[in-house]
Amino acid sequence: MSDPPKRAEEASSGGWWRRFADRLATGRKAYVADLQELLGRPALDEQFFEDLEGTLLSADVGAATTERTLRRLRAEAASAHLRSPTDALHYLKQAFLQEMQRMDRSLRLDGQPAVVLVVGVNGSGKTTTVAKLAHLLGQSGRRPLIAAADTYRAAAIDQLKLWGERAETPVIAHQPGSDPGAVAYDAIQAARARGSDVVLVDTAGRLHTRVDLMDELRKIQRVIQRHDPAAPQEVLAVLDAHIGQNSAQQVKHFGDAVRLTGLVVTKMDGSARAGVVLSIEEDLQVPTKLVGIGESLDDLNFFDPARYLDALLGL
């Protein structure tokens, strides 16, 4: 590609992450107590591994990844590199981090306009994410525009219009029940006419097992590509942090239908830790790019693997 891709900058400072940590902390007291007990142990005994297994499983890391992790950790412990639980957890963080840092987590927003297609199962938080992303991009000097391509769910268009007002972002909408591809296309035309440089396309929630609805998504992508073969520059799958191992299935199926470029994990302000993203990133090679931690407009930010792992492992 001739143009170097523009990167959206991390909009806000450490304040947001502190809030993130605070909110996680309130929900994690018991969890952290478990972990500190882990750290307090003098040696890497059997109890340590058992407790660590429980910690990872309860964070939705999943049985397979947990087993793999423990096997690796035991091997390292045996070769005497790791003496204390603290060593072990830091080793674990570094091991995960090394994997995660290989991925490019920036948003690619080159294009006139750039198009971001937002997909996901019902109730994952797509509409809210679109509004928050519009706000985040607006903060970093972008001129976003929203396409209300969820024409299926009752009152979805009204919901997005209200969010658009809050985010001070124009919303392009058709009638309920109209063709979602046509909405996306019109929005791109409107963006060109108004000088908007990013179009955020909200789509109807759909379960990943619905072949017909996956086809519909393909079609929306095709319509967008008619405007620019490189578009959509980003296709983001929105995952609810409370969902367990099924998230991996979601990403797999959505990835088969459209060209997924990243994940948004929402509702991270609860006690859910969404450990399933570890195996999704490793097995399916889709990076987590954004996290949502609440209901207000500025509760969305870029994903930072190191801080995420600290929260996950209680470091």
Place this chain on the structure above:
Amino acid sequence: MFETLTERLDAALKKLTGRGKLSEADVDAGLREVRLALLEADVNYKVARDFVARIRQRAVGAEVLDSLTPGQQLIKVVRDELVELLGRERAPFTYAPSPPTVIILAGLQGSGKTTTAGKLALYVRREGHRPLLVSTDVRRPAAMEQLEVLAGSLSLPAFAPRGQEPVAIARQALDEARRVNADLILLDTAGRLQMDPELLAELAAMVAAVPAQHRLLVLDAMTGQEAVNVTTSFQQAVSLTGVILTKLDGDARGGAALSLRAVTHCPIQFVGVGEKLTDFEPFHPARMASRILGMGDVLTLIEKAQEQVDVGAAEKVEKRLREGQFTLTDFMEQLKQVKKMGPLEGIIGMLPGGGRLKELGGALPSDGQLRQMEAIILSMTPPERERPDIIDGSRRRRIARGSGTDVSQVNRLLKGFAQMQQLVKQMGKGRGNLGGLPIDPRQLIG
């Protein structure tokens, strides 16, 4: 990704078959697979641990160890225990002796409360009640509009006054119900995180203000390990009377059902199985147990087939199959039957091992493709349907135009049908119960 538990247990216990009897160590190897299956199904890890410990006690007893088919016996024990935990018999949904019956729906954001409110309203109306749909969700933008639209589509009254506090709305709903002559009030509430004490207190205040027979948690069937924490918090706030599991139409194994049962012991009343308002069913513990274990849901499949398939039509087709007389008209009859059963992938998901079959996803014809095949056949004249060999080039072009397809699609269908007819003729000569089984229509589309 998911193998069936039966397959995995068989693999784990295979090496033992020669020896006939299982040792305790063998049982532990098998139970390891059970535990992994439960974890993959998102059963809370503590619940899974306790569960496996209980199974072990039973499994090392004579009932399994002395059995000739220990693998199957072990599964039976696991399944029985699961059913036991899930509630054995399904709990009847009861109504207040003196109206109105009040139902409160609570849950996390995005769990499907509003859609469920619509589905439950339709359900109780079919049971002869007159529901009033009430939205107390003053937080999510357009939540009230969404409920009004749903109520409107069902021609049911809705009550969603703007600019009021949730508890006040709940109180006024009692008067509104009298005014519109409703005998049942369905209160939809705002989504809230289980660790938001303020909102949980609001929910408790609502329950205190309006005594509700049913305080139901609406939970996404795909929920992971958090299901326990979520349920516990709501349980403490409003003392739940039941649960509705949503989005069970996907491929979620639904381990959350087990987790929340273990914590609350309150019954799972209903499950949501699709986007349409009719996609709502009473909960069946035995079926859920099979699903969690990846054993398929044959019972629901059979029921669905009985409900939807026209037995007379199926018998007619079977007869024609046996006689080697299968025509495009018969084929279309089959397509109609298949379409009535709902999306194919949903049906396959109910079959044992269906979890893996589903990986074939793309190979199955979608509803749209089924419709396309039907359109092509409908664009043929009756003689053409009986004797496809008369369909020449110009007829093909006409059929393509008439069905909104192109000639290559018509060709593909005709070619595939010819192969199928050949196959049917061969089967007709031999014998075999073809039943009402739909012929695999995959080769006919592209």
